[in-house]
Amino acid sequence: MESRELRYFVAVAEELHFGRAAQRLGMAQPPLSRAISQLERRLGADLLVRTHRAVTLTEAGAVLLQEGRVALDAMEAAEQRARRAASATDDEPSIVLATKAGASTELLAKLLDAYAVTPGAVRVDVILCGPGEQGRALRTGRADVAILHQPFDRTDDLDVEDLCTEGQVAVLPAGHPLTTRTTLRLEDLAAVTDLPEPRWPRPDGSYPAGPGPEVQSHTQVLQLVSLGRTMMVAPDSCRSQLRDDVVAVPVVDAQQVTTVVAWPPLSRSRAVADLVQTALRL
């Protein structure tokens, strides 16, 4: 099986629509149809069920989608890591740390400062990912180490170490009725209809449907909160970066959030090991 065929299949399996998948792949629909049926012929198995109205996955298709994503990530990781190894030979070596845009700034700053004075420290590039995308950055080799948040991020195929656990707060516009409370419960938030949740972009740049505003950064969200256009639920530690026209109220029954440092298994980078050690000492 060629990776091209697998990319095509994953696109169709995700979109469940040949036309849209072809568009996403930047090609016409007929060759895509043909490539998929050729793949099915080569595998000797049906992957998709085409009823004229909808495309659905067969059992084998579901398996190939799940395993295929892993394989494509591994392909991309191989390419990225080789690229980075090459540039490390020319320039100075460095590692890439992935974190959620705007999260845990304080912890991260402490970590980077502490690591910078470690003997043998290398440059650390920080990339900001959309929520839930840090793990993928690790799996595709765009990052060497990541800060992520249990239980939101999948970590089943990564090595992790816990850093800290904290509760969550609701961030609301100053003057909102709920800001008079000292604590909130999830049901209180569910009852809030005038402040829809913001919508973050998907990896491909498109936005999910919904009533909330489209956002790209945390500062943007805070601005929208202070304008009374949205609200946000975030870990306690975000309070240190809040503007004074927004109010944070603890949500007592929100899930505890554990901040963890994660890295790909098999990582044999000295710098990553040092950085993790530094993180654990904090």
Added chain:
Amino acid sequence: MESRELRYFVAVAEELHFGRAAQRLGMAQPPLSRAISQLERRLGADLLVRTHRAVTLTEAGAVLLQEGRVALDAMEAAEQRARRAASATDDEPSIVLATKAGASTELLAKLLDAYAVTPGAVRVDVILCGPGEQGRALRTGRADVAILHQPFDRTDDLDVEDLCTEGQVAVLPAGHPLTTRTTLRLEDLAAVTDLPEPRWPRPDGSYPAGPGPEVQSHTQVLQLVSLGRTMMVAPDSCRSQLRDDVVAVPVVDAQQVTTVVAWPPLSRSRAVADLVQTALRL
């Protein structure tokens, strides 16, 4: 990057010789040369250093070799698992267990018997791998679960559970001088020059160089031992299957061998979970 290019690169990186790699890939050397340099151009990085006398890996090449093997295994795993999911839809479902040819027969028999009476048990196909190849069978999707042996098999990217730990014995022809001893040490075996270690085939079917006989199965080895042509070091439990014209003598300072059951992370198969549970109860 296409998987074809990666396969080509891995072949060259492993052979460190374009001609042999091309032969292994079943193609001519010039297109292979071209494909590799095209890959290097696309990555924007040199992967190989060609001195007219030898081909060596650059730093980036070494990274791409390591990561590329993982990625190619993942590609193959996706294909195999999809194939098996398809055939499971038609026929009855089954799982594949990989084990080393001829090892732990007793334990395995007990395990299969115990699992067979478990509610919801499915057919278990057993495949026999060359030494050290069970892990690869898991990683490439040819097997769902494997019996392997620490510390010989790599398990860093697999989930494992220990089953049992035992010492090792040297299996010698009856009448050999060392069979008068009740215990042996590794240095005793190293001093044995008349009985070379057997040579097992590599995954590609070729044999490593050496003085020992080429073998494909354990019975074959036992036959050769009884003929006084070779010797073997194996876990204690192999004693139960020995012919009476060979003698097993404990090797007191040989590494302890732990038999483990292993499966790919992310495996969400009910049958695999049941089999592992059964194994742990033994």
Added chain:
DNA sequence: AGGAGCGATACCTCACGGGTATCGACGGTG
């Protein structure tokens, strides 16, 4: 009944993957 939506089919084109022949650079050897 008509039209819109969507995947499959038919057919064409050309880029590229793969083959053969050959070159060029080096190293061992008589």
Added chain:
DNA sequence: CACCGTCGATACCCGTGAGGTATCGCTCCT
């Protein structure tokens, strides 16, 4: 020191197949 053997790169040719456009056939909605 000239010769040859080895090995990767280059030049050139050819056929396959990936991708494009046009169109069909089926289904559902109005």
